[in-house]
Amino acid sequence: MTSESEVGMPPHPCCHDGCKTYAPFGYNTRYGTLWFCHEHKDEGEAQRIQPGFHGRT
Structure with a gap:
């Protein structure tokens, strides 16, 4: 695993229930940024x- 100093931010655990794998994929959601593994x-x-979405339906 890459250290925090190498990438500039701490590693994130996957947001999937029960998964503790390093999660390099961050997604902006209505709940904030959620991180997931491959x-x-x-x-x-x-x-x-989606880009340009402002919560309106």
Whole structure:
């Protein structure tokens, strides 16, 4: 795993329940930024806010 000083930010654990894997994929969601590992990144894709979306339906 890459150290914090190498990437400039601390490593994030995956937001999938029970997964503690390093999560390099961050997604802006209505709940803030959620981080997912490669195996669970589809969950982040499904929850992300599209550019230009302001919460209006």
